[in-house]
Amino acid sequence: MRRRDESVPFSTVFGLPAEVGLRTAAKALNLSPTTAYRRAGRGDFPCPLRKVGRAYVVRLSDLMRGLGIQDVRVLYDDLEAGARFAEGWTAG
Template sequence: MFELPVAVDLRTAARALGICSGTAYRLIYEGTFPCSIMRVGRQYRVSTTELMRVLGIEERPLYTVELETGPDSPQNPLNP
């Protein structure tokens, strides 16, 4: 999920939510799709940030090392 672009197509969003594309289109038509939908030309787009929020995924993963040393600590091996 962290490698996705800012917005994804409806098919990708539907797969992430565990539903088929047909169900996704039906939910959009009914106004009950769990994320806000953007219409770009003839295509639907879903914000990756909002999709992750609906799935319960934080925007940035938190690692145990960060909890112990702090995210900006020079002792943190994940800190570039």
């Protein structure tokens, strides 16, 4: 049985990936792929990057931070209450 005060990051609730490729990050940041690769090569991309083989990847949490989006923690109780609300269920 899980504890009722457990929480998860908002991004996890929606099944978002832990990392995205440079092109995806660039699109989210409104950068062209050429500009993104140029900035990555110079070391001044707006988010921290990691190289995996020849590809660059960006942690989703870093991308969200770069976009000014806070990845808040969501309580399971709130998720369950929201699901019940969405189904039209009300108490009483």
